[in-house]
Amino acid sequence: xxxxxxxxxxxxxxxxxxxxxxxxxxxxxxxxxxxxxxxxxxxxxxxxxxxxxxxxxxxxxxxxxxxxxxxxxxxxxxxxxxxxxxxxxxxxxxxxxxxxxxxxxxxxxxxxxxxxxxxxxxxxxxxxxxxxxxxxxxxxxxxxxxxxxxxxxxxxxxxxxxxxxxxxxxxxxxxxxxxxxxxxxxxxxxxxxxxxxxxxxxxxxxxxxxxxxxxxxxxxxxxxxxxxxxxxxxxxxxxxxxxx
Numbered sequence: 001x002x003x004x005x006x007x008x009x010x011x012x013x014x015x016x017x018x019x020x021x022x023x024x025x026x027x028x029x030x031x032x033x034x035x036x037x038x039x040x041x042x043x044x045x046x047x048x049x050x051x052x053x054x055x056x057x058x059x060x061x062x063x064x065x066x067x068x069x070x071x072x073x074x075x076x077x078x079x080x081x082x083x084x085x086x087x088x089x090x091x092x093x094x095x096x097x098x099x100x101x102x103x104x105x106x107x108x109x110x111x112x113x114x115x116x117x118x119x120x121x122x123x124x125x126x127x128x129x130x131x132x133x134x135x136x137x138x139x140x141x142x143x144x145x146x147x148x149x150x151x152x153x154x155x156x157x158x159x160x161x162x163x164x165x166x167x168x169x170x171x172x173x174x175x176x177x178x179x180x181x182x183x184x185x186x187x188x189x190x191x192x193x194x195x196x197x198x199x200x201x202x203x204x205x206x207x208x209x210x211x212x213x214x215x216x217x218x219x220x221x222x223x224x225x226x227x228x229x230x231x232x233x234x235x236x237x238x239x240x241x242x243x244x
Contacts, residue, residue, distance in 0.1 A: 079124035089191035197229035
């Protein structure tokens, strides 16, 4: 499980160090309750542990939120009628029906799933996952266009590659050197204003690679209600940078 460290208050945490060409030391708490530290190779383990002790209050709060979230997590989907999926902050009720092929659709009536004979739960999962990923592509692309409009006149890359993946420890990431933004499929569960704020957050990293005062000043210059928009993230375990 990586390394372990006893914090000042006596709580033992487990952490791992991921070496990356980053300027700052970044901390994240994963779904498994592991503290993941991104740090440059020049940063020693001793320096990392000093930062972890300095951030004890945040880490304990984040770990507690993760524990609470796991306790409240719904059971795994069995893809039966009546189950709910959260899309854009709203619960969508699954309605299933028999058919000649397996297909899914998101409509005003809810989430519809047609299943062919002998369709397995895994087949259903993949079908719904494809549908929701398609929705992610549409909504995230629109949010990216909105971010570029807000930052019009600023030195953004001409072309940005937008990747959509299931991410286990953050809502999004930006690699300015490669003009790549990656967004988590789980963002689709959040209200649209929150999604827009997260996407803008990643675009501002093309202007400010770190989370400095200038970074947040730029964010709030073009989106004055940024902190209100990302408020729903405060109860979730992923990247704490969205709620500083």
